[in-house]
Amino acid sequence: MKIAVTSENKLKLKAVEKVYSEIGIKPKIIGFSADSNVGEQPVNETTLLGARNRIKYIKPKTKGFDRIISIENGIFREDNAWRDKAVIVLYNLKTKEEYIEYSDHIVFPDQYVDKAREIGFDKITVSKVMFDEGYILNAKDPHKTISGISRQVYLEDTLKKIIKKEEK
DSSP states (O other): OEEEESOOOHHHHHHHHHHHHHTTOOOEEEEOOOOOSSOSSOBTTHHHHHHHHHHHHHGGGOTTOSEEEEEEEEEEEETTEEEEEEEEEEEETTTTEEEEEEOOOEEEOHHHHHHHHHHOTTTOOHHHHHHHTTSOSOTTOHHHHHHSSOHHHHHHHHHHHHHHHHHO
16 A cells, blocks of 8 residues: 655654554555645644645645545634644545544643744744743654653544544
């Protein structure tokens, strides 16, 4: 199986490779740099839009591939809190079917969301603000500091769910 991932982020590529390997598929995975066209910090429904935009961006480059997987993290205002979660879109290039799943979330403190908004969500992510302020240890993996579980594990769990959806 040949899988295009709409990112060159090693954490995302490792998550995809690990999940497929665990179900007995040794995929060839290629990461592509792909613009989401939604700014640095997607908010609410722009997160799904960003994931879909990345697929559209790389689709012309994926001749001979079986799947495109797009992973976009965003912040969602739910229950009076800012929740960071990923949306994963799996696009089956053979059947033209799309599968969508959202990851479990972590909560971002309002003060960092407010600061990122002031700077501009088009320019900076909330996790970058939290890293710069010393609240988290890694801007690419705020999950590890906040929950004790790596972002990669959140992505793996979500990928497992989406692959099960596709298999049905």
